Amino acid sequence: MTYSTEDMARRAAREIPAGSIVNLGIGLPTQVADHLPSGHAWLQSENGLLGMGPFPFEGDEDPNLINAGKQTVTVLPGGSTFDSASSFAMIRGGHVDLAILGAMQVSAGGDLANWAVPGGKTMGIGGAMDLASGCRRVIVLMQHTTKKHEFKLVQKCDYPLTATRVVSLVITELGSFEPTGHGFRIIELAPGVTRETAEGATGAPLVDA
Amino acid sequence: MTGASELPGEPVPLGGRHANKVVDSVATALEPLRDGMTILVGGFGLSGNPEALIRGVVERGVKELTLVSNNAGNLGKGLATWLRAGIIKKVVCSYIGNNEDLHTRMASKAVEVEIVPQGTLAERMRAAGAGIPAFFTPTGVGTVVEDGKETREIDGRRYILERALAGDVALVRAQTSDHFGNLRFWRTARNFNPVMATAAKLAIVECDSLVEDGAIAPDDVHLPGIFVHRILHVPEHENAFEYRTVRPR
Numbered sequence: 001m002t003y004s005t006e007d008m009a010r011r012a013a014r015e016i017p018a019g020s021i022v023n024l025g026i027g028l029p030t031q032v033a034d035h036l037p038s039g040h041a042w043l044q045s046e047n048g049l050l051g052m053g054p055f056p057f058e059g060d061e062d063p064n065l066i067n068a069g070k071q072t073v074t075v076l077p078g079g080s081t082f083d084s085a086s087s088f089a090m091i092r093g094g095h096v097d098l099a100i101l102g103a104m105q106v107s108a109g110g111d112l113a114n115w116a117v118p119g120g121k122t123m124g125i126g127g128a129m130d131l132a133s134g135c136r137r138v139i140v141l142m143q144h145t146t147k148k149h150e151f152k153l154v155q156k157c158d159y160p161l162t163a164t165r166v167v168s169l170v171i172t173e174l175g176s177f178e179p180t181g182h183g184f185r186i187i188e189l190a191p192g193v194t195r196e197t198a199e200g201a202t203g204a205p206l207v208d209a
Numbered sequence: 210m211t212g213a214s215e216l217p218g219e220p221v222p223l224g225g226r227h228a229n230k231v232v233d234s235v236a237t238a239l240e241p242l243r244d245g246m247t248i249l250v251g252g253f254g255l256s257g258n259p260e261a262l263i264r265g266v267v268e269r270g271v272k273e274l275t276l277v278s279n280n281a282g283n284l285g286k287g288l289a290t291w292l293r294a295g296i297i298k299k300v301v302c303s304y305i306g307n308n309e310d311l312h313t314r315m316a317s318k319a320v321e322v323e324i325v326p327q328g329t330l331a332e333r334m335r336a337a338g339a340g341i342p343a344f345f346t347p348t349g350v351g352t353v354v355e356d357g358k359e360t361r362e363i364d365g366r367r368y369i370l371e372r373a374l375a376g377d378v379a380l381v382r383a384q385t386s387d388h389f390g391n392l393r394f395w396r397t398a399r400n401f402n403p404v405m406a407t408a409a410k411l412a413i414v415e416c417d418s419l420v421e422d423g424a425i426a427p428d429d430v431h432l433p434g435i436f437v438h439r440i441l442h443v444p445e446h447e448n449a450f451e452y453r454t455v456r457p458r
Contacts, residue, residue: 046327047253048397058455063256063448064398070254070283070451081396083431084253084279085335085404088328092348111351121312122324124304129354130328133347164351 001192002173010035012100012141012171017041021050023091023131025101025114026069029141032100042078044096046127048087051079068127091127092134099135101128103142103167105157108204110167110179112140113159125162132163144172144201151203153177153184174198183207230390231419231440235265238413238441242266242378245298247275249334249376249405250288254280254451257398258287259382259415261443266380267294277301277334277376279327279401283308286449292320301374303327326354331404333374338407338436343372379409381437386416387423390437391430403432413439417446 003011005028013035016022020041024030033043033054043052045067052067053074061072075081090096105113115128132138145152153170170177175189175198183205189198199206232238239262242248248266252258266274267290274297281300282289289310291297299321305311314320325333326348336344345368349355359370381402384395392414394402406412419442 045397047256048400055454055456057458059458061450061453061455062396063450065396066254066256066451070256071454072450072452073454075396081394081399083394083399083403084327084331084401088331092328092332092346122315123306124302124324125326125354126304127327129326129352130348133350134328161352163348 001190003175003190004173005031007190008141008171008173011176012139015100015139015169016098020097021090021095023096023099023135025099025128025131027102029100029102030067030069032141044087044090045073046084046087046091046131048082048084049073049075049079050082050090051076053079088127088130088134091130094134094136096131096135098137098139099131100139100141101131103140103152103170105152105154105159106140106142106167106170106179107157108155108179108183109181110165111157112138112162112167113157114162116160118159128162132166137168138166140167140170142170142172144174144198151201154203174201177202177206180207185209226438227389227434230434230438231388231442235261235441236269238262238439239265239269241411242269242271244271245273246271246377247277247375249379249401249409250276250278251379251381251400251402251405252278252280252287253397253400254283255287255449256451257382257394257400257402259380260287260446261441262380262413262415263287263290267291267296272296273298275299275301277330277374277405279303279330280306281308281311283451284449285310295319299323301325301330303330329354329371330374331401333371334376334401334404334408337373337375338404341373343370345369346371374408376405376409377411379405379412381406381412381414383414383416383432385418385420385425386414386437386440387420387425387434388440389422390414390434390440391425392416392432392434392437393425393429394431399431403436406432406436411439412437413441415441415443417444418442
């Protein structure tokens with residue numbers, strides 16, 4: 001048994017203290033919002049929205065009210081909109097408590113690679129580097145290995161870096177893991193996942209909590 | 210010694226730029242554009258795009274442009290039409306995503322592409338608009354963004370020196386403008402629009418609604434008209450969706 005993507009999102013939601021300002025990356029991290037109690041945290045979207053709500057009801061969608069993934073969203077009571085420079089002042093100025101991001105690789109030293117695949121099509125940087133270096137805490141939510149079973153938790157990233165020494169926790173289908181500098185500390189394993197399974201899927205030493 | 214001669218680049222004539230800003234056609238609005246200019250265009254994806262001005266630039270026939278925009282269009286719409294028209298020499302953007310028009314031209318080297326972290330892109334224009342030539346930021350330290358740039362350690366942390374990014378012209382979309390160019394924006398259509406207006410020698414605004422001076426209360430102005438030079442009233446817009454995501458009622 002491993003965590004489902006829903007379990008992973010729920011596990012990540014547990015890392016969010018009440019009253020936090022949180023930026024959720026595109027893809028799986030977006031689903032973390034589904035597991036937050038109403039009013040628990042304020043979601044920031046770097047295109048200029050604080051207090052982001054769920055997708056609109058059918059018929060209410062506004063092409064000029066979107067998230068950073070360009071999906072139509074809503075704004076909650078108490079929310080606000082602002083320009084890109086103010087938005088990144090929030091992010092770069094350390095006012096956003098937590099970013100939960102996807103990743104291609106995370107190193108034992110907490111380096112993050114999540115914007116380009118060597119030899120692949122360049123998708124661009126977007127807000128990833130600002131979020132990774134500016135938010136007070138960075139959690140990565142991702143599959144433990146690639147579809148070809150290559151390691152994603154590695155000793156040293158060989159994909160282009162997004163930021164160095166920023167990741168404090170990695171949540172995967174196998175459990176949650178903390179970069180220690182030399183390896184990854186096992187915070188917990190998903191029910192039924194053995195230490196051997198996790199070791200076999202990790203490109204750096206695992207240490208017990 | 211005159212102040213103007215101290216400024217870098219082409220001197221902007223003193224005064225006279227804040228009377229009769231409202232123009233009645235796209236062609237008049239875009240008359241100052243020239244080949245080789247750097248054009249800042251507001252919008253995040255297809256949201257908050259100055260749609261009529263974007264179309265007008267292709268009809269205007271200028272070329273060899275440097276385009277500064279977060280995404281440079283998508284789905285063949287918006288600024289993707291500039292790529293298809295072959296009028297762009299260089300794009301400065303933060304994200305390409307599935308903008309195939311840009312991917313193909315970047316791969317064939319038909320267009321030079323400079324990818325900038327989104328916050329650094331915004332801050333480089335904020336700096337230009339505020340008279341700051343360069344600034345230090347931790348964003349991009351230890352990554353390819355640092356390559357070829359000056360770095361400095363300040364209080365034990367390493368920073369990259371990033372240069373201000375100014376434009377010859379900014380094309381801006383606002384929800385409401387008065388005749389002086391005081392602007393209000395709508396929801397996340399604000400994005401890069403205000404900061405780009407501040408960073409260009411000439412800011413041309415396309416507004417959904419044009420109101421008399423005084424109709425916007427002074428405390429409700431999002432961007433003061435000092436940053437705006439030409440105003441074009443365009444009541445109808447496509448406002449294309451990129452990803453229409455909804456939940457059932």
